[in-house]
Amino acid sequence: MSLTKEDIEAALAGVQDPATGGDIVAAGRIKALTVDGDAVRFVLEVPGEMAKGYERTRGEAEARVKALGASSVSAVMTAHSNKAPPDLGRSQKPKQPEPAQRVPGVDRILAVASGKGGVGKSTVSANLACALAAEGRRVGLLDADVYGPSQPRMLGVSGRPASPDGKTILPMRNHGVTMMSIGLMVGEGQAVVWRGPMLMGALQQMLLQVQWGALDVLIVDLPPGTGDVTLTLAQKTHVDGAIIVSTPQDVALLDARKGIDMFNQLKTPIIGMIENMSTHICTNCGHEEHIFGHGGVAAEAKKLGVPLLGEIPLHLDIRTAADGGAPIVVSKPESSQAQAFRQIARGLVAAGQA
Numbered sequence: 001m002s003l004t005k006e007d008i009e010a011a012l013a014g015v016q017d018p019a020t021g022g023d024i025v026a027a028g029r030i031k032a033l034t035v036d037g038d039a040v041r042f043v044l045e046v047p048g049e050m051a052k053g054y055e056r057t058r059g060e061a062e063a064r065v066k067a068l069g070a071s072s073v074s075a076v077m078t079a080h081s082n083k084a085p086p087d088l089g090r091s092q093k094p095k096q097p098e099p100a101q102r103v104p105g106v107d108r109i110l111a112v113a114s115g116k117g118g119v120g121k122s123t124v125s126a127n128l129a130c131a132l133a134a135e136g137r138r139v140g141l142l143d144a145d146v147y148g149p150s151q152p153r154m155l156g157v158s159g160r161p162a163s164p165d166g167k168t169i170l171p172m173r174n175h176g177v178t179m180m181s182i183g184l185m186v187g188e189g190q191a192v193v194w195r196g197p198m199l200m201g202a203l204q205q206m207l208l209q210v211q212w213g214a215l216d217v218l219i220v221d222l223p224p225g226t227g228d229v230t231l232t233l234a235q236k237t238h239v240d241g242a243i244i245v246s247t248p249q250d251v252a253l254l255d256a257r258k259g260i261d262m263f264n265q266l267k268t269p270i271i272g273m274i275e276n277m278s279t280h281i282c283t284n285c286g287h288e289e290h291i292f293g294h295g296g297v298a299a300e301a302k303k304l305g306v307p308l309l310g311e312i313p314l315h316l317d318i319r320t321a322a323d324g325g326a327p328i329v330v331s332k333p334e335s336s337q338a339q340a341f342r343q344i345a346r347g348l349v350a351a352g353q354a
Contacts, residue, residue, distance in 0.1 A: 002038070005033055008035065008042070008065055009025050011067070012061055015064060016057070017029060024044070030043070030044065031043040031045050031198070034186075037071075038071040039070065039071060041186070042075055044075055045198075046079050047079065054077060058077050071160075076201050100235065100239075104208075106215045107217065108353070109238065109240055110217055111243070112128070113243070113244055114222075115254070117148075119252055120245065120312070121224065122143075122221050123322050124276055124312065124341075125151070125219055125221035126151060126154040126221075126327045127318075128219060129179075130341075131338075131345035133175065134333070134342065135346060138217075139215065139218075141155070141177050142206060142220045143221050144222050145229075151181045152172075152179075152181050152183045153183075156324075156325025157173075157179055157181075157184070158184075159184070161185075170211055175330045178215065180206050182206070204232070204236065207233075225259075231266070234263070234266040235266065240353075241353060243271050243273070243309065245276055246273065246275065246296075246297050247277045249293050249296065250296065253296050253297070260304060271306070271307070274308075274312060275296070275297035275310070278290075278313055280313065281315075297311075309348070310341075310343055310347070312340050317337055
């Protein structure tokens with residue numbers, strides 16, 4: 001029997017809401033309920049001051065849905081505050097920011113970011129993770145590009161992560177890399193239509209409720225721009241450094257500067273920059289052509305006083321390897337394209353950054 005939203009809501013109506021004494025459906029706690037076959041996902045939006053008290057409620061809600069025959073249930077809990085807004089006419093005592101958390105078992109977290117989309121940030125993240133694994137590092141990869149998760153395809157991972165106790169999530173693993181992505185929780189082609197609080201709650205769960213194990217480095221593939229996910233990561237989690245990916249042309253560099261400025265404001269060190277799609281060599285005649293220009297990222301890195309970590313060529317094999325689920329570092333390890341990533345990985349290891 002296929003499950004319907006009505007079935008799920010009827011089951012959840014039997015869960016008491018701690019704040020109102022009624023049920024969580026009538027209290028409006030259930031948001032973004034989706035049913036994909038026998039997989040169910042929903043958001044439990046709770047009062048911020050009572051968030052800890054709702055952990056048992058979330059567990060009961062998941063259990064009731066599983067009892068209907070759901071193969072997997074993902075309940076993301078987000079909190080909102082019911083407090084009245086401050087009186088802007090009066091001076092307010094500055095609120096002390098909460099200390100950034102470290103992810104248990106993870107030595108270092110490196111964020112891979114870009115100012116704009118389409119510069120190959122996710123491809124760089126996947127190959128860099130595999131390259132670091134090839135250097136003997138224990139590597140994790142968190143696909144935090146919530147609206148456009150691509151790492152499951154690039155790393156050849158499918159299926160839904162298991163949860164042995166309903167609280168912790170077991171990540172997937174391939175090519176020596178431990179990986180987690182929101183793309184594993186939703187159907188392929190299904191849009192993630194979430195507001196900021198839902199995104200932040202999902203990111204916190206993927207960081208702190210996933211059994212990452214002992215890792216030397218966790219690579220976080222961020223969405224483009226300077227939005228909620230990047231802010232949440234930098235403010236709530238201890239990030240050891242950011243790597244900025246850009247193509248050489250001026251338009252991409254304009255946006256890359258904004259990303260760098262954001263990390264500077266958040267006091268996150270910039271480890272360096274990577275110039276992607278740096279040059280193209282024709283496979284027929286061997287002619288080298290700089291389609292997007294050349295040297296723009298190197299000049300920007302020098303201007304900002306940060307290292308240029310490497311230059312990655314524009315090559316068909318890099319794209320086809322990623323589409324095929326085995327990044328070029330894995331599928332063609334001896335190629336010059338793979339060695340460009342390996343050189344960046346060796347540099348990070350030698351500098352103690354990974």
